[in-house]
Amino acid sequence: MHAIRHHEFGGPEVLRYEEVADPEPGPGQVRIDSRAAGVHLLDTSFRKGAKDSPYPLPDLPAVPGREAAGIVDAVGEGVDPSWLGKRVVAHLGFASGGYAEKAVREVESVHELAEGVDFGEAVAMIGTGRTALLILAVGPVKEDDVVVVPAAAGGLGTLLVQAAKNAGAYVIGLAGGIDKVRQVAANGADAAIDYKAADWTDVLDRALEGREASLFFDSVGGEVGRAVFERLGFGARMVVFGWSAGKATEATVAEIVGRGLAVSGALGPKLVQRMGGIRALEERSLAELAAGRLRPAVHTFKLAEAAEAHRALENRGTTGKVVLIP
Secondary structure: OEEEEEOOOOOHHHOEEEEOOOOOOOOOEEEEEEEEEEEOHHHHHHHHOOOOOOOOOOOOOEOOOOEEEEEEEEEOOOOOHHHOOOEEEEEOHHHOOOOEOEEEEEHHHEEEOOOOOOHHHHHHHHHHHHHHHHHHHHOOOOOOOEEEEOOOOEHHHHHHHHHHHHOOOEEEEEEOOHHHHHHHHHOOOOEEEEOOOOOHHHHHHHHHOOOOEEEEEEOOOHHHHHHHHOOEEEEEEEEEOOOOOOOOOOOOHHHHHHOOOEEEEOOOHHHHHHOOOHHHHHHHHHHHHHOOOOOOOEEEEEHHHHHHHHHHHHOOOOOEEEEEEO
């Protein structure tokens, strides 16, 4: 089979399209003939050998990738043969191996997919979808909310905009560049704003129509996060799950308390356990996809173009979930 491997840490150019031996499923495992593999920003940190990563770096040579969807073509000892031929998706954990034409995973971590469910969308929901559900559990959307979603053209942002609209809220989506803004508007946001434009805060004020924001899903931080923070009304909620700008939104305790704001974090293993664990979140996420309530945006590259996919992801040249197609 073909797979993407890197024999050293470095830039996207270290990712090589190589021919390697097919993996064999061990006891309790199934092998997936892959139709889609997910690309995560964390993969780029592993590729670079980032020493500030909270997770252990892979042994080299390594096959990146933590999400795969496809058809079961082999089973290991102790696995029911009825799994053969089933359409499935799995999060591979830190075993990785997703950037390949075949991947193996323990059967208890695999989810069967209904006919008609797109493999690329399933890959998006097994990881990004479950994270979106965590965020929404921390900051549930109410019908009368005025919601602001930065990075609204990204994988998480796309789903958060949809969920907020499903709840009946007024939704403002922020994105960088006209193409991304168009996508946010097409996704159903009531207002889509280009935060790279010089007058974007004036546009935001007009979109608020004299109201104050009541719910802020903050994954950007920096100057964008601060600008939205200043437009939160008394008693508003702010859910933080990252700072892609390089630093978190700056705010003092006095500001938060004086305006009655509720600021919450939406990541971490304790929160996952409170929500019933990873598998329960994955099942709920895939159910939302199957029911058509949440539909992720997918940006595809061929498997052999993994280096290009990493480069585009790091340069913010992608929209939605990045997926490799073997």
